[in-house]
Amino acid sequence: MTAANDPARAYDLEALEFHVVRALLTERLATPVGRSAVAALGPLASAEAAARRLEATAALAARLAERTELPLAGAVDVRSWLLPFLGGEHVVQAKDLADCKRLLRAAERCRVWFRAGAPSLCEFAADAPDLGDLVHDLEQIVDDRGEVLDSASRKLADVRREIEQAKAQVDAILASVLASAELRKHLQAPEPVWRHGRPALQVKADSRNKVGGVLHDRSATGATLFVEPEAVIEAADRLADAQVAERREVNVVLAGAARGLRQSDREVLAGVEFVAVADLLQAQARLLAGGFTIPRIVTDGPLRIVGARHPLLSMRRDAATVQVVPLAVALGDPHHLLVVTGPNTGGKTVVLKTIGLLALMAISGVPVPANEGAQFPFFGAVQADIGDEQAITQNLSTFSSHVQRIARCLQHASARALVLLDELGAGTDPEEGSVLGYAVLEALLAARAFAVVTTHLGRLKDFAYRHEGAENGSMAFDGATLRPLYRLDLGIPGNSHALDIASRVGMPTAVVARARELLGKRDRTLDNLIERVQVARRDAEADRQKTADLSRAVAEQKTQLDGRLADAVRKETWLQEEADGVVETELRRAHAALQEPVTALQSAPGVHGERARALKGIVDGLLKQAALHRRRMAFCYALKKGDQVFLPRWRRLAGVHKVDRVREQVTVEYGNVKMDVPFEDVSWLQPLGG
Numbered sequence: 001m002t003a004a005n006d007p008a009r010a011y012d013l014e015a016l017e018f019h020v021v022r023a024l025l026t027e028r029l030a031t032p033v034g035r036s037a038v039a040a041l042g043p044l045a046s047a048e049a050a051a052r053r054l055e056a057t058a059a060l061a062a063r064l065a066e067r068t069e070l071p072l073a074g075a076v077d078v079r080s081w082l083l084p085f086l087g088g089e090h091v092v093q094a095k096d097l098a099d100c101k102r103l104l105r106a107a108e109r110c111r112v113w114f115r116a117g118a119p120s121l122c123e124f125a126a127d128a129p130d131l132g133d134l135v136h137d138l139e140q141i142v143d144d145r146g147e148v149l150d151s152a153s154r155k156l157a158d159v160r161r162e163i164e165q166a167k168a169q170v171d172a173i174l175a176s177v178l179a180s181a182e183l184r185k186h187l188q189a190p191e192p193v194w195r196h197g198r199p200a201l202q203v204k205a206d207s208r209n210k211v212g213g214v215l216h217d218r219s220a221t222g223a224t225l226f227v228e229p230e231a232v233i234e235a236a237d238r239l240a241d242a243q244v245a246e247r248r249e250v251n252v253v254l255a256g257a258a259r260g261l262r263q264s265d266r267e268v269l270a271g272v273e274f275v276a277v278a279d280l281l282q283a284q285a286r287l288l289a290g291g292f293t294i295p296r297i298v299t300d301g302p303l304r305i306v307g308a309r310h311p312l313l314s315m316r317r318d319a320a321t322v323q324v325v326p327l328a329v330a331l332g333d334p335h336h337l338l339v340v341t342g343p344n345t346g347g348k349t350v351v352l353k354t355i356g357l358l359a360l361m362a363i364s365g366v367p368v369p370a371n372e373g374a375q376f377p378f379f380g381a382v383q384a385d386i387g388d389e390q391a392i393t394q395n396l397s398t399f400s401s402h403v404q405r406i407a408r409c410l411q412h413a414s415a416r417a418l419v420l421l422d423e424l425g426a427g428t429d430p431e432e433g434s435v436l437g438y439a440v441l442e443a444l445l446a447a448r449a450f451a452v453v454t455t456h457l458g459r460l461k462d463f464a465y466r467h468e469g470a471e472n473g474s475m476a477f478d479g480a481t482l483r484p485l486y487r488l489d490l491g492i493p494g495n496s497h498a499l500d501i502a503s504r505v506g507m508p509t510a511v512v513a514r515a516r517e518l519l520g521k522r523d524r525t526l527d528n529l530i531e532r533v534q535v536a537r538r539d540a541e542a543d544r545q546k547t548a549d550l551s552r553a554v555a556e557q558k559t560q561l562d563g564r565l566a567d568a569v570r571k572e573t574w575l576q577e578e579a580d581g582v583v584e585t586e587l588r589r590a591h592a593a594l595q596e597p598v599t600a601l602q603s604a605p606g607v608h609g610e611r612a613r614a615l616k617g618i619v620d621g622l623l624k625q626a627a628l629h630r631r632r633m634a635f636c637y638a639l640k641k642g643d644q645v646f647l648p649r650w651r652r653l654a655g656v657h658k659v660d661r662v663r664e665q666v667t668v669e670y671g672n673v674k675m676d677v678p679f680e681d682v683s684w685l686q687p688l689g690g
Contacts, residue, residue, distance in 0.1 A: 010412045011043050015384040015405075016356040016420075018042075020312050021366060025283040031075040033103065033272065034279030041280065043363045047378035051297045052123065053281075053365025058294045059118040061285035070282050071113055074144070075106035075275050082272070085258070086265050092258045094250070095146035100261070100268070101138035104131045107271035110278045124281065128274040129267040134260070141257050152253040159246045166239035170199055173232040177201070186210045188224045197243070199236055200226035284366055292367035295358075295374040302332030303359070303418075303450055307371030310354045311361070325487050326370075327354055331450045332377070335471040337441065339464055340454045340488065342475030348454040349386060351475075351488055352420045355452055356384055359418050377450065381412040384420040399428045406440060413447040421453045425460065434459035445469055636679040637661055646683045 013019075022038050029035065044050045060070075076099045084090040107128065114125030141152045150157040174192045177183065178201075184190055186207035192199055195216040203211045203225045205218075214233065217226040228236065261268060288294070291309075308327040329351075331338060340348050358368045362376040385405035409419045425437030434457045441463050444451045448469075455461075464470040473490045636659070639645065643656040645668065654668035664679045 010381040010383055010408075011360060012356075012382060012384045013042065013360065015386050016353055016360060016382070017312075018357065018360055020310075021357065021361055021364075024287070024311055025280065025366070028283035028286040029279050030070065030072045030282060031106075031275065031279050032077045033075050033275045034283065035077075035276075036079075037273075037276035037280035038283070041364055041366070043360060043379075043382075044365055047297045047299045047363075050363050050365045050378060052120065054294050054297065054362075054367070055120040056124040057281060057284045057365065057367060058288070059120045060281055061288040063117065063121075064282070064285055064289075070278055071109035072106050072275065072279060072282070074102040075279075076103060078103055079272060082268070086262065086269075092254060092261070093146075094142050094148050094254060097138060097254070097257055098142045098144055098146040101135060101142060102144060103275060104138070104268065104271050105135045107275045107278075108132055108135050110275065114278070125274070125278075127270075129270045131267060131271050134264055134267065137260060138257070141253060148250050148253055153249060156246065156249045156253060159242055159249055162242040163239065163246060166235060166242050169235045170232055170239055173235055174199055174201075174229070177229050177231055183211065193226065195226045197240060198228050199232055200228045203227045287367045292369050293372050293374060295362040295368050295370070295376055297362060297376060297378055299378055301375065301377055302330055303355075303377055304330045304333070304373070304375045305355070305358060305368070305370045306373065308354055308358055308374070309369040310350060311357060311369055313369070327351060327488055329355060329452075329473075329488060329490075331452070335464075335469050336448055336450050337445050337464075337467075337470040338452045338473050338490075339441070339460060339470060340452060340473040340475065341456065341461055347475050347488075349422055352384065352386055352422055352452055352454060356382055356418065356420045377416065379416055379418045379450070380414065381417040382420075383409040383412050383417065384422075385409060386420065386422040402426070410440065410443055410447075413444055413449040413451075415448040417447075417449045419444060419449050419451040421451070424453050424455045425457045426455075430457060433457060438463065441470070442467075632683065633664075633679060635684045636664070636666060636682055639666060647677060647681060648683050649681050 022041060025038050025041070026035060029038065044053065078096070078099050081090050081092075081096055082100065085092055085096070108131040111125050111128040111130070114121045114128070140149065142148055148156070150160055178190060178192070183201075186204055188202040188204055192201055194200065198214075198216055200216050201211065201213070205223050205225055208215075208225055208227070211227055211229070213227040213229040215225055215227055218224065219226075295305075306326070306328045308329070325347075329338070340351060342348060358370065358374070359376050359379060359382055361368050362374070363378055363382075368374055385402060406421060406424075409421065413419055421440070424440060425433030428436075437453075437455060437457060437460050441453065441460065444453075445467055453460075461472065464472040471490060473488055475488060639656050639659045641656055641658065644653055645656060645666065646653055647668070652670065654670040656666055657669045657674055658667040660667070660676075665676050666679065666682055667674055667676050
């Protein structure tokens with residue numbers, strides 16, 4: 001059971017539109033079986049469970065990146081008949097068994113697949129049932145199309161052989177009957193047909209007395225009669241009897257298979273559930289290819305997200321082109337309470353829903369649409385008051401409905417709760433709404449709950465300045481263009497810009513002017529200060545972004561240059577070694593060409609023998625002084641058992657078994673063969689074409 005189903009916990013999935021996450025995952029399922037796991041998705045029972053699910057998601061995503069998917073092909077949902085069948089309300093058919101076999105086969109293949117993967121994937125499949133024997137039994141009973149196989153029982157195989165023999169006899173008799181030219185004159189067509197399971201000839205209606213046999217049917221026009229010849233009746237009876245025996249044995253086989261399923265009901269149901277959750281895990285892993293990341297779950301720590309986006313943006317058809325302003329927010333280090341102000345249509349509600357929905361995703365073990373490094377506490381409650389719907393069934397006004405939801409939020413407020421309140425204090429007299437909102441903020445702060453609250457009320461804007469642990473935030477607004485920027489700025493409250501927005505969206509100029517007149521002159525020092533701070537922050541952010549872009553460009557150029565330098569060094573090394581190899585090859589050829597005549601001359605008397613011995617010493621010395629030879633000797637002296645070497649003479653790799661540095665030879669293993677190779681025939685370098 002997930003924590004979302006635990007009455008002791010309180011997660012407001014509906015207010016935060018958790019159905020958006022479910023829809024996102026449903027799009028990425030591979031089978032219809034996974035829909036049940038998506039429908040049951042919700043906060044898990046513990047931080048450890050959420051962390052394990054996220055770790056398994058990351059490991060599966062790494063496998064998917066290798067173009068390797070879960071072996072879920074062919075899995076169909078069988079619960080529509082399986083549950084009634086196990087309850088004694090459904091008689092299993094061959095097609096049912098085929099579907100069940102395909103599903104359980106997928107479950108068993110996935111179990112084996114997971115067990116061969118990373119430790120987190122092994123753990124994910126630790127409780128999956130071993131269905132190998134059951135799948136094998138079903139494979140012997142039905143094929144994937146729902147046909148009962150001969151291998152289902154020996155008796156069935158024998159009966160089907162009888163059927164084939166009987167059919168062959170019927171065909172032979174019909175062929176003998178049709179060989180009569182006199183008979184064929186009375187037929188509408190020379191081909192025999194089957195009517196009501198019996199073989200028949202297509203006889204002309206006016207020739208009925210010319211063809212003996214049993215009449216089984218007539219054509220719609222009455223022009224053709226379907227007559228079973230007397231000669232084939234006995235063979236057809238044997239065929240019919242065998243077919244009846246076949247149907248009887250098929251029913252026996254199906255009844256036996258049904259008993260087997262009932263005896264393994266727990267394993268079967270567990271297999272279905274395993275396929276569902278495996279499909280869900282793969283859907284979660286597929287999110288990582290779309291900009292989602294694996295968050296960190298902590299039991300005691302702050303909430304931190306950067307580059308966060310509402311998941312709904314990932315479902316838009318124009319998601320790749322729409323400009324999204326990412327959200328960055330931190331709660332719990334040091335402030336737990338954030339009071340957000342700013343204009344309507346500025347994005348305050350989206351901020352609340354994004355924070356709440358991402359928190360629910362994280363503690364449900366689902367990747368989040370945010371930058372790497374996102375961190376969430378494991379919340380025991382996520383409560384929200386968002387929207388202004390009236391509780392009509394309870395005869396409650398908008399304000400009363402708000403108050404009820406806020407009261408519920410306060411009941412769950414604790415150091416392990418996330419509370420999100422939209423337009424706190426709205427819907428009633430501003431003065432009374434302000435003091436009520438102030439008291440709510442004090443209660444949230446006293447409970448040390450993680451909380452984000454939006455408001456337009458001026459009295460609540462200075463709450464953060466008067467209380468440690470609280471912080472102001474505002475939705476950025478461009479005073480020059482009178483347009484919201486949909487960016488959350490921390491540290492300063494925002495202005496509502498109600499009259500500016502009213503003018504922009506079409507309120508008559510005279511009405512806006514009159515409103516400004518009624519507003520009268522007031523001290524706009526604070527408003528102007530806020531405006532200047534926002535402009536300065538916006539400019540500073542633009543400069544920071546330019547600097548970050550420049551730094552990123554420089555880093556990319558450095559990476560490219562480092563890569564080119566490394567390529568040049570590798571190329572130079574290859575060329576040098578290639579040149580050394582050519583020199584050594586030529587020296588070896590010269591050495592081989594001179595070996596025989598020089599050896600013969602060494603035994604010559606006097607000065608000729610001395611010169612021959614001197615020449616051999618020079619040639620041997622040149623070969624040993626070659627750069628490649630020196631490097632080969634150093635390489636061979638450093639070899640140890642288990643190393644790999646390349647043997648140019650045989651153009652193959654071999655493992656080192658023993659190194660004899662006195663004799664300067666290496667004992668290598670190739671397959672089951674061991675051989676001694678001199679250092680001169682050993683290389684560390686496999687040619688590019690090798």
